Amino acid sequence: MGTAWTAGRRVLISGASIAGPSLAHWLHEYGMTAVVVERHEGIRPGGQTVDLRGAGRAVAQRMGIEDAARAACTGEDGVAFVDARNRVRAAFAADVFGGEGFVAELEILRGELARLLHERTREHTEYVFGDHVTSLDDRDDEVRVSFAHRPDQSFDLVIAADGIGSTTRGLVFGDEVRVTPLGLYTAYLTISRAGWDGSWARWHNAPGGRVVALRPDNLGTTRALMSFLCPPRGFERLPVAAQKELLRHVFAGVGWEAPRVLGELDAAEEFYFELVGQVHAPRWSSGRVALLGDAGYCASPISGMGTSLALVGAYVLAGELATHAGHRAAFRSYERIMRPYVTQAQHLPPFVPHIAHPRSRAGIGVFNALLATAAKPAVQRVARHALSPPAEKIALPDYPRFRGSPR
Numbered sequence: 001m002g003t004a005w006t007a008g009r010r011v012l013i014s015g016a017s018i019a020g021p022s023l024a025h026w027l028h029e030y031g032m033t034a035v036v037v038e039r040h041e042g043i044r045p046g047g048q049t050v051d052l053r054g055a056g057r058a059v060a061q062r063m064g065i066e067d068a069a070r071a072a073c074t075g076e077d078g079v080a081f082v083d084a085r086n087r088v089r090a091a092f093a094a095d096v097f098g099g100e101g102f103v104a105e106l107e108i109l110r111g112e113l114a115r116l117l118h119e120r121t122r123e124h125t126e127y128v129f130g131d132h133v134t135s136l137d138d139r140d141d142e143v144r145v146s147f148a149h150r151p152d153q154s155f156d157l158v159i160a161a162d163g164i165g166s167t168t169r170g171l172v173f174g175d176e177v178r179v180t181p182l183g184l185y186t187a188y189l190t191i192s193r194a195g196w197d198g199s200w201a202r203w204h205n206a207p208g209g210r211v212v213a214l215r216p217d218n219l220g221t222t223r224a225l226m227s228f229l230c231p232p233r234g235f236e237r238l239p240v241a242a243q244k245e246l247l248r249h250v251f252a253g254v255g256w257e258a259p260r261v262l263g264e265l266d267a268a269e270e271f272y273f274e275l276v277g278q279v280h281a282p283r284w285s286s287g288r289v290a291l292l293g294d295a296g297y298c299a300s301p302i303s304g305m306g307t308s309l310a311l312v313g314a315y316v317l318a319g320e321l322a323t324h325a326g327h328r329a330a331f332r333s334y335e336r337i338m339r340p341y342v343t344q345a346q347h348l349p350p351f352v353p354h355i356a357h358p359r360s361r362a363g364i365g366v367f368n369a370l371l372a373t374a375a376k377p378a379v380q381r382v383a384r385h386a387l388s389p390p391a392e393k394i395a396l397p398d399y400p401r402f403r404g405s406p407r
């Protein structure tokens, strides 16, 4: 049920990945109109798989997209930790830890999930690609928004869902929001499938805190990841060509499949490079502007929770808007419900990410031995607590159905 307050309200959402289109879905359910502005020239492909876990999966079900997401699953059988000669040192099948371990039971390519959400919302939501917000003037009764490439417009609310580096957030919150780097850079790229890639993800540690990982996808290609420990140096702001050059330098001399991945760097169009970090915002709204997903509370890919937080956050934000008499109370309630969930998701196990990126050969040996122990059936029950993200730790509110959405 939408309140009189929500009917016909216009909401601008910045960012069309997971959080933005999910919010557009729910706003439509409650009689609001969303406009989504995305900086990229279309739904951005790229990245590896993201996990739908616990409450995130429950929200996907309520949105009516769970079956489509399941059909688009990569179907990965598990993850194997391998040495330079591709010998398996430890292996976890997808169904260990109740399907909530390293590889979740429901893994879908981030770009495929974004595409699916866009498809499901584009009939009722206006998507503006290749543009971004340049200024926000929050007047008491509306927000006046300027864009880089289109005339100014007014909206009732503005939601920043434009990821960890959200510039929309910066326009309102400035330095108030901290992005805490975790000491790790990661590059994701899509490469051609080799005959031997198989159906398991493979993870290889090389000395110097460097990792190369390969994951099969459901589109006939392979998703490669290269990550390395490094304090923040601003590499994430370099042009793509310079980032690729940096990777060649950092991964020079690494064996296993690294030369193959480096060999495909130049041709790789789907390339995403980031300084891995978390977003800590003391408040998630200011006036008529609120933060959603990674823009407000990125937990990092290491947490395995980013997509669940985005889906659950969108569900709660829209539901609270629909059940309060005004945006201020709704934003407060959204934050009150979501904060504890986010705090748990951001609480990473000790020594992460360093423990998974040992610097020495001896360290790699210890890491693999620990994993091999955790993979033993007798230890799995204990290991599950340490290795599974806190995906269930929120009681999803039940909002009244408005347009007859599936529950």
Ligand SMILES: Cc1cc2nc3c(=O)[nH]c(=O)nc-3n(C[C@H](O)[C@H](O)[C@H](O)COP(=O)(O)OP(=O)(O)OC[C@H]3O[C@@H](n4cnc5c(N)ncnc54)[C@H](O)[C@@H]3O)c2cc1C
Pocket (backbone or CB within 6 Å): 014, 015, 016, 017, 018, 019, 020, 037, 038, 039, 040, 044, 045, 046, 047, 048, 049, 050, 110, 131, 132, 133, 161, 162, 163, 164, 165, 166, 167, 168, 188, 272, 292, 293, 294, 295, 300, 301, 302, 304, 306, 307, 310
């Ligand atoms: C290309 C890409 C690849 C990723 N790969 C992985 C992965 O392999 N594993 C993983 O765990 N997580 C990955 N992530 C992060 C993951 O999608 C999020 O942690 C999670 O799904 C929450 O999504 P989100 O919608 O809040 O933010 P994001 O997924 O980060 O999406 C933000 C969106 O906003 C757009 N944007 C950025 N700035 C602006 C702006 N100023 N104006 C308008 N639009 C803007 C971006 O192009 C993007 O579409 C990736 C993100 C991206 C963008």
